[in-house]
Amino acid sequence: MTALGASIMVPEAIAAMAAIGPEFVEMDALFRKASQVIGRLTGGEAGFVTASCASGIALSIAGAMTRDNLLAVERLPDDTRSLHTEVLILAGHMVSYGAPVDQSIRLAGGTPVPVGTVSSAATYQLENAISERTAAALYVVSHHTVQYGMIPLKVFAAICRARDVPVIVDAASEYDLKGFLTQGADIVIYSGHKFLGGPTSGIVAGRKDLVRAAYHQNRGIGRGMKVGKESIAGVMAALEAWDVRDHAGIRARERAALDLWLTAMQGMTGITARMIPDPTDNPLDRLQVDVGPESGFSAASLASALAAGDPPIIVRNHEVERGHFFLDPCNLHPGEAEVVARQITHLLRSSNSSRFAETSAIRTSSAEAQWPD
Numbered sequence: 001m002t003a004l005g006a007s008i009m010v011p012e013a014i015a016a017m018a019a020i021g022p023e024f025v026e027m028d029a030l031f032r033k034a035s036q037v038i039g040r041l042t043g044g045e046a047g048f049v050t051a052s053c054a055s056g057i058a059l060s061i062a063g064a065m066t067r068d069n070l071l072a073v074e075r076l077p078d079d080t081r082s083l084h085t086e087v088l089i090l091a092g093h094m095v096s097y098g099a100p101v102d103q104s105i106r107l108a109g110g111t112p113v114p115v116g117t118v119s120s121a122a123t124y125q126l127e128n129a130i131s132e133r134t135a136a137a138l139y140v141v142s143h144h145t146v147q148y149g150m151i152p153l154k155v156f157a158a159i160c161r162a163r164d165v166p167v168i169v170d171a172a173s174e175y176d177l178k179g180f181l182t183q184g185a186d187i188v189i190y191s192g193h194k195f196l197g198g199p200t201s202g203i204v205a206g207r208k209d210l211v212r213a214a215y216h217q218n219r220g221i222g223r224g225m226k227v228g229k230e231s232i233a234g235v236m237a238a239l240e241a242w243d244v245r246d247h248a249g250i251r252a253r254e255r256a257a258l259d260l261w262l263t264a265m266q267g268m269t270g271i272t273a274r275m276i277p278d279p280t281d282n283p284l285d286r287l288q289v290d291v292g293p294e295s296g297f298s299a300a301s302l303a304s305a306l307a308a309g310d311p312p313i314i315v316r317n318h319e320v321e322r323g324h325f326f327l328d329p330c331n332l333h334p335g336e337a338e339v340v341a342r343q344i345t346h347l348l349r350s351s352n353s354s355r356f357a358e359t360s361a362i363r364t365s366s367a368e369a370q371w372p373d
């Protein structure tokens with residue numbers, strides 16, 4: 001979604017940003033107000049807004065290392081004398097969301113310490129990985145992570161808490177604003193620009209002393225990740241709007257889009273479509289579209305053909321090599337679901353296997369490497 005501008009913004013956020021833009025504000029006061037809104041929505045003791053979830057992770061890790069030592073804040077990231085620097089992370093959580101999650105640890109001057117293997121993690125492995133050098137533990141909640149064999153957050157947090165190790169949860173793309181703190185996280189971090197529909201930003205929420213320590217990093221490594229007044233105001237408005245949003249109504253509209261696509265693809269040669277619930281239990285479904293050769297396409301070539309259309313239709317293509325992609329009904333404008341149904345059926349009806357050569361180009365970064373050409 002990052003490549004698509006992350007999300008569409010809710011009108012409340014746009015209005016709040018436009019209103020604050022031409023004004024001077026006392027940033028500390030604005031941050032204090034934001035802390036109250038974040039606290040109310042997340043159940044955390046405090047919170048602040050940062051440039052992105054990725055920067056929120058780096059600042060939270062840095063805060064767990066420096067705590068209230070302001071000199072240590074200025075010394076990061078390379079001078080970590082006298083600080084605990086090791087950050088535990090399940091090996092199956094060391095994913096890339098567009099950048100490697102462990103880089104956020106290293107950016108803060110921390111040393112990632114993988115726990116377990118990519119496919120399994122046991123409690124004894126976590127318990128024994130904790131040492132006097134441990135600064136924090138990072139837990140990632142995401143469809144990107146390995147979805148089996150990992151230690152559940154509740155157990156993970158209990159083990160860390162017993163040893164006084166702060167648990168920082170990356171919940172960038174999750175709907176649940178309260179559940180991770182309830183399960184024992186000390187800090188949870190969200191993206192402001194994903195489901196919330198706010199401006200590009202991150203939200204850090206949780207234990208007051210740790211949130212404060214993370215906030216202190218704005219005098220250090222956080223300076224290069226500075227967030228503007230407009231983003232703080234925008235996120236506050238997006239949070240308030242989230243609180244009163246008609247979630248059931250939105251879900252029903254998404255469901256109608258999925259039904260429309262499902263019906264449109266029924267009976268198409270070589271195509272099988274089915275509803276798949278979100279892998280991390282966000283309250284939404286997607287359509288998994290399996291593309292067989294009889295359709296005249298591979299999953300990758302059909303995704304490319306859709307992206308090349310007018311208007312371009314961008315599918316979730318992270319599993320195309322397994323023969324399928326996903327259609328996501330989130331945040332469509334009125335009428336767009338119909339356009340998607342029309343384009344897909346048009347392509348499949350006129351399919352001619354020689355027209356769309358097998359390509360995985362949409363998944364390689366060769367185009368990025370050539371930027372701006």
Ligand SMILES: *Cc1c(COP(=O)(O)O)cnc(C)c1O
Nearest residue numbers: 052053054097142170172173191
């Ligand atoms: C999107 C995402 C991030 C990064 O969020 P930004 O706000 O874009 O920095 C981090 N972790 C996970 C799991 C994500 O999905």
